[in-house]
Amino acid sequence: xxxxxxxxxxxxxxxxxxxxxxxxxxxxxxxxxxxxxxxxxxxxxxxxxxxxxxxxxxxxxxxxxxxxxxxxxxxxxxxxxxxxxxxxxxxxxxxxxxxxxxxxxxxxxxxxxxxx
Amino acid sequence: xxxxxxxxxxxxxxxxxxxxxxxxxxxxxxxxxxxxxxxxxxxxxxxxxxxxxxxxxxxxxxxxxxxxxxxxxxxxxxxxxxxxxxxxxxxxxxxxxxxxxxxxxxxxxxxxxx
Numbered sequence: 001x002x003x004x005x006x007x008x009x010x011x012x013x014x015x016x017x018x019x020x021x022x023x024x025x026x027x028x029x030x031x032x033x034x035x036x037x038x039x040x041x042x043x044x045x046x047x048x049x050x051x052x053x054x055x056x057x058x059x060x061x062x063x064x065x066x067x068x069x070x071x072x073x074x075x076x077x078x079x080x081x082x083x084x085x086x087x088x089x090x091x092x093x094x095x096x097x098x099x100x101x102x103x104x105x106x107x108x109x110x111x112x113x114x115x116x
Numbered sequence: 117x118x119x120x121x122x123x124x125x126x127x128x129x130x131x132x133x134x135x136x137x138x139x140x141x142x143x144x145x146x147x148x149x150x151x152x153x154x155x156x157x158x159x160x161x162x163x164x165x166x167x168x169x170x171x172x173x174x175x176x177x178x179x180x181x182x183x184x185x186x187x188x189x190x191x192x193x194x195x196x197x198x199x200x201x202x203x204x205x206x207x208x209x210x211x212x213x214x215x216x217x218x219x220x221x222x223x224x225x226x227x228x229x230x
Contacts, residue, residue, distance in 0.1 A: 042206050042220030107159035
């Protein structure tokens with residue numbers, strides 16, 4: 001089966017610019033996650049969708065980050081304006097669950113963002 | 117709130133030697149525990165998971181982990197490593213109180229030398 005697709009693979013921007021990341025989860029997966037992985041740290045959950053509804057966005061910096069999952073499939077994560085500390089790898093993951101339960105997560109390869 | 121501590125940031129080991137990557141967690145309720153592996157330039161993939169039942173869990177690529185409730189640990193082991201096991205390993209936990217969010221540790225870089 002096709003995996004989780006993310007684009008772009010790399011992005012370099014200057015601080016205060018805007019950037020958007022795209023994710024296409026595995027077909028049929030109801031739950032989609034965006035994680036931020038700063039160098040030397042483990043992935044940190046930013047937002048979790050169940051179909052097209054937000055389940056958890058408690059760690060999303062809402063003053064600059066936004067995410068949407070239209071039609072319960074693809075998702076975009078946007079940063080506007082970017083700060084230096086946003087430099088990280090942004091990982092998208094999906095899982096099958098129709099309910100919010102613990103499950104195996106399938107990860108994409110991530111988008112590496114460098115903010116200069 | 118749950119949290120995960122991986123005690124070693126880097127573990128160098130010679131090929132064919134045994135290895136143990138340590139993981140401790142904190143949670144006040146029943147937990148689900150995971151180990152994920154991230155090979156260079158690839159996404160994370162699940163190695164193994166503990167949900168319930170037997171405390172010794174076997175995963176892919178010859179890895180296994182043992183859930184120890186009294187010590188709140190979930191250490192990952194392999195009796196004989198290969199060069200191809202060089203990767204970053206992440207321990208993760210989720211529980212009902214945390215809304216089944218998966219919380220990751222900081223990772224342990226396993227470096228297998230010839």
